[in-house]
Amino acid sequence: MSKDKVYIFDTTLRDGEQVPGCKLNTEEKLDLALKLEGLGVDIIEAGFPISSPGDFESVSQIAKHIKKATVCGLSRAVQKDIETAAQALKHAARPRIHTGIGTSDYHIKSKFNSTREEILQRAVQCVKWARNFTGDVEFYAEDAGRTDNDYLAAVIEAVIKAGATVVNIPDTTGYCLPYQYGEKIAYLVNNVPNIDKAVISCHCHNDLGLATANSITGVIAGARQIECTINGLGERAGNTSLEEVVMIIRQHKHLGFHTDIKTEQLNPISRLVSDTMRMPVQPNKAIVGSNAFSHSSGIHQDGFLKNALTYEIINPEEVGADSSKIVLTARSGRSALAYRFQKLGFRFDRNDIDELYINFLAVADKKKEVEDADLADMAQQYRKKTVTA
Ligand code: KIV
Numbered sequence: 001m002s003k004d005k006v007y008i009f010d011t012t013l014r015d016g017e018q019v020p021g022c023k024l025n026t027e028e029k030l031d032l033a034l035k036l037e038g039l040g041v042d043i044i045e046a047g048f049p050i051s052s053p054g055d056f057e058s059v060s061q062i063a064k065h066i067k068k069a070t071v072c073g074l075s076r077a078v079q080k081d082i083e084t085a086a087q088a089l090k091h092a093a094r095p096r097i098h099t100g101i102g103t104s105d106y107h108i109k110s111k112f113n114s115t116r117e118e119i120l121q122r123a124v125q126c127v128k129w130a131r132n133f134t135g136d137v138e139f140y141a142e143d144a145g146r147t148d149n150d151y152l153a154a155v156i157e158a159v160i161k162a163g164a165t166v167v168n169i170p171d172t173t174g175y176c177l178p179y180q181y182g183e184k185i186a187y188l189v190n191n192v193p194n195i196d197k198a199v200i201s202c203h204c205h206n207d208l209g210l211a212t213a214n215s216i217t218g219v220i221a222g223a224r225q226i227e228c229t230i231n232g233l234g235e236r237a238g239n240t241s242l243e244e245v246v247m248i249i250r251q252h253k254h255l256g257f258h259t260d261i262k263t264e265q266l267n268p269i270s271r272l273v274s275d276t277m278r279m280p281v282q283p284n285k286a287i288v289g290s291n292a293f294s295h296s297s298g299i300h301q302d303g304f305l306k307n308a309l310t311y312e313i314i315n316p317e318e319v320g321a322d323s324s325k326i327v328l329t330a331r332s333g334r335s336a337l338a339y340r341f342q343k344l345g346f347r348f349d350r351n352d353i354d355e356l357y358i359n360f361l362a363v364a365d366k367k368k369e370v371e372d373a374d375l376a377d378m379a380q381q382y383r384k385k386t387v388t389a
């Protein structure tokens with residue numbers, strides 16, 4: 001295992017699919033799984049096999065067809081869940097069972113009416129059950145974000161001893177601040193004696209809009225796997241967005257990490273997931289939103305047209321997006337107007353543009369966006385006026 005590689009664990013088909021309205025059938029899930037493998041994700045969490053016969057079938061089909069990526073099935077710390085996940089994964093080239101239990105006092109007391117000691121025993125037991133079926137067992141400490149660090153460290157040490165090869169530290173409720181999540185990971189690195197025997201994984205939710213920041217901080221503190229979804233889909237406010245963490249790692253090379261994601265596929269797969277799950281992407285979404293490479297204010301447009309790097313840190317081609325757009329609104333300036341006329345084949349000098357700009361603003365104040373057809377009209381009327389004058 002290379003020290004600086006960050007493993008990308010995609011859970012679009014499990015945590016992402018839990019979103020109301022995003023349910024997929026087996027054919028859709030298999031198609032997306034093949035695309036995710038092509039994108040270069042390391043692990044595909046294919047579903048929760050015990051949850052329904054349909055999901056069992058989806059995980060089985062994905063397990064049969066995916067050859068390069070690890071295929072993972074979720075389970076609770078329940079023997080039947082684990083056996084069912086193992087059954088669904090039996091044809092996988094690289095099967096992983098993801099099992100675990102809530103470790104925060106909220107979960108221990110309210111959900112399980114139990115004690116810390118009993119939950120620790122159940123955690124160990126579920127890892128042992130899973131190890132009967134595969135050597136690749138990931139343990140999740142649900143609500144680790146709000147779990148006491150000393151207790152969390154004891155659970156993690158015990159599950160690694162029981163055979164867990166990956167330990168997932170979910171901020172299930174999206175509660176942590178980045179420095180707190182980073183300190184939690186660092187605490188485990190420094191206080192769990194056998195931590196070098198497992199990969200630490202970040203699974204962050206976005207309830208406070210901090211999922212991406214928390215995952216990156218977790219990696220800086222010692223984690224080497226990020227659990228994420230395309231377009232940040234997932235329970236409630238969603239999960240860490242795959243495209244964001246991948247591009248942060250790529251943009252900030254000085255951090256010394258890399259992933260194996262083929263970034264030019266990010267926009268196409270974002271659109272595919274959005275269409276298949278019938279879940280639109282917000283226009284201002286980083287990397288994959290329709291406005292991610294649009295420039296509309298005059299100051300930005302002027303700078304961008306002189307040198308794209310003044311206002312763009314990513315080349316749209318690098319993430320498979322359409323080329324950058326100069327959008328014309330009432331906030332746009334003369335350089336943008338001249339540029340758009342030129343793209344339509346109209347060449348005007350500075351004086352012409354000064355005059356046309358007055359007409360342009362009159363139209364722009366009435367419309368949200370000035371389109372090519374408006375510009376063609378403006379250009380023709382201006383030509384007529386100047387020929388007859
Ligand atoms: O958010 C969470 O804690 C989860 C676990 C099941 C990994 O999704």
Ligand code: ZN
Binds near residue numbers: 015
């Ligand atoms: Zn989750």
